[in-house]
Amino acid sequence: MLDRKYILANVEEVKTNCVNRGVQCDVDKLVDLETERKEKDLQSQEFNRLANEISKKIGKADPSERETLKEEARSYREKKEAAAKTCDELDAAVHELQLRIPNLSHPDAPIGKDDKDNLEISRGAHLPREFDFKVEDHVEIGERLDLIDFEGGARTTGSGFYFLKNDAVLLDMALQQYAVTQLVKRGFIPMTTPDLAHEDILEGIGFNPRGNETQVYSVENSNLCLVGTAEITLGGLYAKQTFDSEELPVKLCGVSHCFRTEAGAAGRASKGLYRVHQFTKIEMFAYTLPDQSDAVHEELRQIECELFDALEIPYRVVDTSTGDLGGPAFRKYDLEAWMPGRGDAGEWGEVTSTSNCTDYQARRLESRYKVKGEKGTNFVHTLNGTAIACSRAIIAILENNQQADGSIAIPAALHPFMGKDKIAAK
RNA sequence: GGAGAGAUGGCAGAGUGGUCGAAUGCGCCGGUUUGCUAAAUCGGUGAAGGUGUCACAACUUUCCACGGGUUCGAAUCCCGUUCUCUCCGCCA
Known part of the structure; x- marks a missing residue:
């Protein structure tokens, strides 16, 4: 398996290598899905961070405010869950594509079909x-x-x-x-x-x-x-x-x-x-x-x-x-x-x-x-x-x-x- | 196969649902001290990912066997799995 970051940074090289290896891989799709996944990951993290922030306050908070804060935290967690779920789905899809991409080839390895x-x-x-x-x-x-x-x-x-x-x-x-x-x-x-x-x-x-x-x-x-x-x-x-x-x-x-x-x-x-x-x-x-x-x-x-x-x-x-x-x-x-x-x-x-x-x-x-x-x-x-x-x-x-x-x-x-x-x- | 106990950082070993990425000790790294070594003393010391930076820094998410659940919040409570140890049985 190649590093995702490497794939994203070296799309053309990876594509050429797939051709040399005689392997069909949808590198472009992988790049799209991975880009989207990263966005969702970021969202999910941000919501999680906000929820954590509130949760930490609850212990010290005045009892009268607790219910409000709980509700707020709960809503952030829900948003986080939604983003995380999408992120996981994208991750699985990226992983599938990633597994099919062959290793890079030694520069001295002869290029050929079989x-x-x-x-x-x-x-x-x-x-x-x-x-x-x-x-x-x-x-x-x-x-x-x-x-x-x-x-x-x-x-x-x-x-x-x-x-x-x-x-x-x-x-x-x-x-x-x-x-x-x-x-x-x-x-x-x-x-x-x-x-x-x-x-x-x-x-x-x-x-x-x-x-x-x-x-x-x-x-x-x-x-x-x-x-x-x-x-x-x-x-x-x-x-x-x-x-x-x-x-x-x-x-x-x-x-x-x-x-x-x-x-x-x-x-x-x-x-x-x-x-x-x-x-x-x-x-x-x-x-x-x-x-x-x-x-x-x-x-x-x-x-x-x-x-x-x-x-x-x-x-x-x-x-x-x-x-x-x-x-x-x-x-x-x-x-x-x-x-x-x-x-x-x-x-x-x-x-x-x-x-x-x-x-x-x-x-x-x-x-x-x-x-x-x-x-x-x-x-x-x-x-x-x-x-x-x-x-x-x-x-x-x-x-x-x-x-x-x-x-x-x-x-x-x-x-x-x-x-x-x-x-x-x- | 049966019964019981357990699984926490490199190791040993604490841990009350919030102040725990986690006490303490050892180890390791660095400093100070000191003829050398040792000792003493001070400080630092896990991993993966993300944002960010020329690079640092900084910020942040996740990880206390694994997977679920309860909860605003889980190392801590509940369920399942795996593994380890002890005893019994069986067996090459």
């Missing part, structure tokens, strides 16, 4: 392999080596769910251990997090928990939703809290399950583990001062690169175009891993994503910081980044590391956690 306009900025340390045998995709590998049971998932829970089996379980857990270990080394506080969260937290982070297009599962007869990422809970953790500026940046590493309905995704490339309704993810999250967020964003990107380099997975990094940023991100980098089994001859597939959301989420969630000795508080900046999304990392490892003999080589970084250096052929 993911085709994303700008490749670098490649990982490892190049895609040349295979001298026929490559299998991860679904075929998973079946041949008895690693993944999609049919069982569909039977018990539905299409898009799966059981991991045998060495895939060890691999899944090794990836988690590896990621957490690496992040702890880099000063992140490890946390396991709730897999459900209140709707208002989802909204604060920028998810829409309701509606046909929602990506979110919600629990009946409650205001709880299954989280789509630990970003939600880690971001909600400090809602309505105030940091001391000295303790920032705070860097957290969250382990959670992620649940996504993938509504509207039917028909998109979604074979096997690529687009599933549940997976496990190690997420990085940071709260920073405004002037730290750019640097921390680069740091998160760097960590993602290091993790995937250590996993020996070929990838490229893209700077996400304005049209593909989503609402809360000011700038976003994606790592796309090479997946030899995708498409006809392999394709890049998104495995991580890191966003600098500046104060967009913090404003909704009311996460602030205070500088010692300075008056008042400001909103923090929030950033998030995927360390490892297990399902997609597993795809990349199975497909890139398949061997001519049918086995799967396990990257050296995972040996200590996996307890073996390969998944043997059957």
Whole structure:
């Protein structure tokens, strides 16, 4: 959410940004309604002040005058109520419009319509392999080596769910251990997090928990939703809290399950583990001062690169175009891993994503910081980044590391956690 | 799940329906004093919004868990919710 004052003071910039983001917002209407709201707010305050003034007199007043004064105060209160009611209605309307306005965009973010306009900025340390045998995709590998049971998932829970089996379980857990270990080394506080969260937290982070297009599962007869990422809970953790500026940046590493309905995704490339309704993810999250967020964003990107380099997975990094940023991100980098089994001859597939959301989420969630000795508080900046999304990392490892003999080589970084250096052929 | 107690400023802890944004203590910031430190002493010290100012200042509204209600007026009275603590039960 953008600051209303900022919107009013920078109407043209905000409008242009909406166009670049490909989002339809009625900025003019917001400006009109907000202007009107401020007037009503002023009126309401003035009536309230007058009423308070009289009320204060009543206690000391001569009993004979009390009834008159009471009547006077009552009439002011009524006027105040009327103005306040209008003000509240306008406020709700403004808020609705305000929520739809996306964050501003980093000046260096490529301007474009969708993911085709994303700008490749670098490649990982490892190049895609040349295979001298026929490559299998991860679904075929998973079946041949008895690693993944999609049919069982569909039977018990539905299409898009799966059981991991045998060495895939060890691999899944090794990836988690590896990621957490690496992040702890880099000063992140490890946390396991709730897999459900209140709707208002989802909204604060920028998810829409309701509606046909929602990506979110919600629990009946409650205001709880299954989280789509630990970003939600880690971001909600400090809602309505105030940091001391000295303790920032705070860097957290969250382990959670992620649940996504993938509504509207039917028909998109979604074979096997690529687009599933549940997976496990190690997420990085940071709260920073405004002037730290750019640097921390680069740091998160760097960590993602290091993790995937250590996993020996070929990838490229893209700077996400304005049209593909989503609402809360000011700038976003994606790592796309090479997946030899995708498409006809392999394709890049998104495995991580890191966003600098500046104060967009913090404003909704009311996460602030205070500088010692300075008056008042400001909103923090929030950033998030995927360390490892297990399902997609597993795809990349199975497909890139398949061997001519049918086995799967396990990257050296995972040996200590996996307890073996390969998944043997059957 | 049952019974009871509670929720007040950074913390601890008062609070009679009007003089309470809230005593007092601690902490914190600044001054004085003092070889240094400590102690003593004086002053200041919450947040969000609005009007206003070049910027201050000044003024003002709201906030004593949250949401309602009573009242001219609520931290204080009434109702609901949430959370915390203690005891009992159950349980991984």
